[in-house]
Amino acid sequence: MPKLYRNIENLLTLEGVDRYVDSSDSDVKNLSIVRQAALLECNGKISWQGSESRLDMSAIQKLCEGQELEEVDLGGRDVLPAFVECHTHLVFAGDRSEEFELRNQGVSYQEIAANGGGILSTVKATRKASEEQLRYLAQKRVDKFLRQGVTVCEVKSGYGLSHEQEMKILRVASQLVGVDIVPTFLGPHAKSPDMEMDQWFQQIIDKTLPEVMEKKLAQRADIFIEDGFFSYEQGKRYYERAQQLGFQLTGHVEQMSRQGGAALAESFSASSVDHVIEISDDDIARLSKSGTVSVLLPGADFYLRMKYPPARKLLDAGARVALATDFNPGSCPTQDLSMIGVLARLEMKMSLSEVIAAYTINAARALNCQDTHGSLEVGKQCDFVVLDDSYRTLFYQVGYHPVYDVYRGGKKSPLVYIDPV
Ligand code: NIG
Numbered sequence: 001m002p003k004l005y006r007n008i009e010n011l012l013t014l015e016g017v018d019r020y021v022d023s024s025d026s027d028v029k030n031l032s033i034v035r036q037a038a039l040l041e042c043n044g045k046i047s048w049q050g051s052e053s054r055l056d057m058s059a060i061q062k063l064c065e066g067q068e069l070e071e072v073d074l075g076g077r078d079v080l081p082a083f084v085e086c087h088t089h090l091v092f093a094g095d096r097s098e099e100f101e102l103r104n105q106g107v108s109y110q111e112i113a114a115n116g117g118g119i120l121s122t123v124k125a126t127r128k129a130s131e132e133q134l135r136y137l138a139q140k141r142v143d144k145f146l147r148q149g150v151t152v153c154e155v156k157s158g159y160g161l162s163h164e165q166e167m168k169i170l171r172v173a174s175q176l177v178g179v180d181i182v183p184t185f186l187g188p189h190a191k192s193p194d195m196e197m198d199q200w201f202q203q204i205i206d207k208t209l210p211e212v213m214e215k216k217l218a219q220r221a222d223i224f225i226e227d228g229f230f231s232y233e234q235g236k237r238y239y240e241r242a243q244q245l246g247f248q249l250t251g252h253v254e255q256m257s258r259q260g261g262a263a264l265a266e267s268f269s270a271s272s273v274d275h276v277i278e279i280s281d282d283d284i285a286r287l288s289k290s291g292t293v294s295v296l297l298p299g300a301d302f303y304l305r306m307k308y309p310p311a312r313k314l315l316d317a318g319a320r321v322a323l324a325t326d327f328n329p330g331s332c333p334t335q336d337l338s339m340i341g342v343l344a345r346l347e348m349k350m351s352l353s354e355v356i357a358a359y360t361i362n363a364a365r366a367l368n369c370q371d372t373h374g375s376l377e378v379g380k381q382c383d384f385v386v387l388d389d390s391y392r393t394l395f396y397q398v399g400y401h402p403v404y405d406v407y408r409g410g411k412k413s414p415l416v417y418i419d420p421v
């Protein structure tokens with residue numbers, strides 16, 4: 001049954017929001033806000049949105065094509081597009097709390113990795129876990145994102161590091177429910193414990209990448225281009241092969257050192273370049289004219305006590321900027337969107353409207369789902385968040401997101417999908 005949502009105080013549509021969001025300008029313009037608004041949903045999609053004063057009931061009836069219409073009063077609350085979480089590593093077992101303690105005593109992330117800890121310790125725990133156990137752990141995490149208003153969530157593999165184990169993780173990702181999952185293959189995340197780096201890389205190119213595509217387990221391919229992990233040359237070979245197979249591309253680039261990965265990924269028209277802390281001014285100029293989205297992950301910078309990416313420079317140059325948690329057990333063990341937004345505001349001087357755009361429309365662009373998600377425009381999936389406080393209180397209080405209800409495809413979400421194994 002079509003639904004007409006009425007009595008919305010501020011409807012943040014994000015319609016037409018792109019590139020430079022001027023922090024000194026008004027939210028109304030930067031977020032395309034409609035005051036005292038209504039929103040019509042038909043068959044899970046948005047059929048109309050606008051001011052109550054322009055509401056023409058006979059036109060609305062026509063849009064419903066003869067179906068009975070239900071009206072829902074949203075009580076003068078604010079509404080915005082559901083959030084898009086565009087970078088997570090949420091399928092894993094175990095934790096890295098001991099490593100957190102070590103890092104706090106001064107041992108570096110790279111030193112820990114070189115001594116068999118870090119990513120490899122999560123690989124050991126993840127390999128041991130059954131598919132059912134992993135699905136349970138991952139679904140709990142998906143539910144946690146959903147309760148914060150996320151309805152699209154990217155999920156990377158990368159803690160298997162063998163052909164079979166990477167496939168296992170992607171199969172688990174395909175079983176997650178409650179949000180739209182965007183799976184990403186990240187076989188080249190680290191050296192496999194089973195073989196030499198070159199051999200692992202070659203196996204990915206020859207066997208795993210083609211099979212992932214053939215089995216439709218992921219349509220995005222990611223690689224960690226970093227000193228001690230994968231080189232610029234390997235990045236190039238990987239992108240060539242993945243593109244040839246029909247993957248969309250993304251990369252963990254310029255996180256700890258400058259390797260040229262951002263320019264490389266952009267030259268392959270990657271949908272996003274993620275981390276981008278050590279990027280150059282040339283990279284910024286390049287990204288400002290590109291469709292490639294810069295995904296900033298300040299939670300990882302916070303936990304690793306590293307510097308933050310040059311968000312202001314990117315935004316002022318006109319680059320598309322998205323934000324995500326990078327949720328994983330090592331470099332960012334938090335799923336808290338409010339904390340990411342607060343870090344973006346305090347440490348990277350992003351304005352509230354830039355943060356909101358970064359967590360909705362630009363995150364959708366990073367995942368190539370901007371035609372269906374990320375803004376409340378006619379024809380898009382009707383995914384929205386009803387707030388229980390003003391939208392001005394978003395990304396302000398760490399640990400709290402003023403979420404009242406979450407709607408996905410026009411239906412109120414139950415918020416919990418986990419069922420115990
Ligand atoms: O995005 N940079 C590489 N990968 C993850 C960290 C994974 C881990 O430490 O387990 C990241 O920060």
Ligand code: FE
Nearest residue numbers: 087089252326
């Ligand atoms: Fe990551």
